[in-house]
Amino acid sequence: MTKSIKCIIIDDDELDRIILHHHIKQYENIEIAGSFNSIDQALPYLDTQIDLLFIETQIKGMCGLEFRKLAHEIPACIFVSSHPEFAVATFEIDTLDFITKPLKSDRFHYSMQKLFDYFEMKEKCDYFDSLIGENSIKIKEGGNIHQIKITDILYLEALKDYTRIVTSDKKHCILDSLGNLLHKAHFDSFVRIHRSYAIPKYLIRSKNTHEVELVHHIKLPIGRSYRENLDFFTPN
Numbered sequence: 001m002t003k004s005i006k007c008i009i010i011d012d013d014e015l016d017r018i019i020l021h022h023h024i025k026q027y028e029n030i031e032i033a034g035s036f037n038s039i040d041q042a043l044p045y046l047d048t049q050i051d052l053l054f055i056e057t058q059i060k061g062m063c064g065l066e067f068r069k070l071a072h073e074i075p076a077c078i079f080v081s082s083h084p085e086f087a088v089a090t091f092e093i094d095t096l097d098f099i100t101k102p103l104k105s106d107r108f109h110y111s112m113q114k115l116f117d118y119f120e121m122k123e124k125c126d127y128f129d130s131l132i133g134e135n136s137i138k139i140k141e142g143g144n145i146h147q148i149k150i151t152d153i154l155y156l157e158a159l160k161d162y163t164r165i166v167t168s169d170k171k172h173c174i175l176d177s178l179g180n181l182l183h184k185a186h187f188d189s190f191v192r193i194h195r196s197y198a199i200p201k202y203l204i205r206s207k208n209t210h211e212v213e214l215v216h217h218i219k220l221p222i223g224r225s226y227r228e229n230l231d232f233f234t235p236n
Contacts, residue, residue, distance in 0.1 A: 007052035057086040194223035
């Protein structure tokens, strides 16, 4: 079971806050530290230990996306919003999930499983140990040492200060940011396509305005500010 998770809620719709409270209360390891109808009320909590932020995208006084930028120290953020048109923008600012209102039990449960997986991986991750040779890296994870060939990596996923390394048979987590990894020579064949993703250039099979497809039919989103990074790719 994941450790106790302390959250705050920001939404200027009282009924939506009540509904969200009801869903959260189904999970014993999530504690509601505060519930607010304005950004101003929540600002003092930026100086406290909060693990999770639930927030609307549009709130009186300040856009929820702008508050998320201020609250960047909070590890996980889930937008629960009446404005699906903001979904893409939220994932450019370190968002774990985006749920569209009206809130449904099965969708909320899916989001909670994603949340617990994130914190479980965060707890188990030790560190990025060292680089070995020209074509492989060594990772110490959960007390075990893994050697991974660079050519076996399908993509890299940013998890705030951590990075998930995804291969065809396993996912590893290391204590190093995606930005730092991409500055290492071993990853010079990778290109960043999104705030959350970097991929090997040679695994790209197709792309459109919004997403790129890799081998094994893997599809990942393209961030608006990263589109030019893919200008080199021209389909055969």
